[in-house]
Amino acid sequence: MRITSFSDVSLRLLMVLCAASGEELPTTRELAETVGTPYNHVSKAALKLRQMGLIEAIRGRGGGVRITLAGRNATVGGVLRVLDDHSDVAACETAAGECPLAHGCGLRGALNQAREAFYASLDDVSLDSLSKKPQGGPVSVTLSTRPAN
Template sequence: MRLNSFSDVSLRILMVLCVAPEADLSTTRELADAVGTPYNHVSKAVLKLRQMGLIEAFRGRSGGVRITAAGRNATVGGVLRILSDHSDVAQCHGSMGDCPLMPACGLRGVLNHAREAFYVSLDQVTISSLSEPPTSGPITVTLNTSRVH
């Protein structure tokens, strides 16, 4: 499955806000720089995330946004279900007309089922867990390469 760019940017914004100190507010410009995305795209994502209750926004000179408790606890699957465009995975309708196989085709249903399985697998992952340092993994070891004589 492939994320659309709006969903990708929205998830990255949530991750950035999740690691920021709770009292700090981030501006939309700062978020745009942090996620490497144009300001206009980030401002649209911020608006949608605010409407979803995942972030809160404060206006004014010292305003900005921060993640809410709901945003920290939201699952990736839940967020993606809301942000996705819900178009069929298979292109059954096109500029040349409908696919001639549509009446007897099972592909559309199978692919939509696979998309839901993708979301279900992400229902186990919270936004806050995406930004946690790994609990285990490779250990960095520095070797002395100078020769002792």
């Protein structure tokens, strides 16, 4: 299965925001640079994510974007169900119009079931669990003059 580029950008934004500290408020321009995507795409994704209640925008000087509690708890499967366009997995038509097998064909239904199984397999994956958070505190290091085995 493939996800749309819009869904991909949206998931990357959510992961970056999950990893950010609570004090950080990156702007959409900074987020666009971070995820390596044009600003226009990121701003459209941010608008949709805000409408979904997964992020919030803080206006004014020092403002930016941050993830909401709902965004942290959201699952990849749940987000994709909303963001993906739900067009048929297979293009069931020919240049002349509808596929001549459409009335007796079960492929479209089987492919739609497969898409739902794909989403269902991601229902247990929270966005917060995917983000790599910066580790604070001391890092355990072992130095030795002996060569490694």
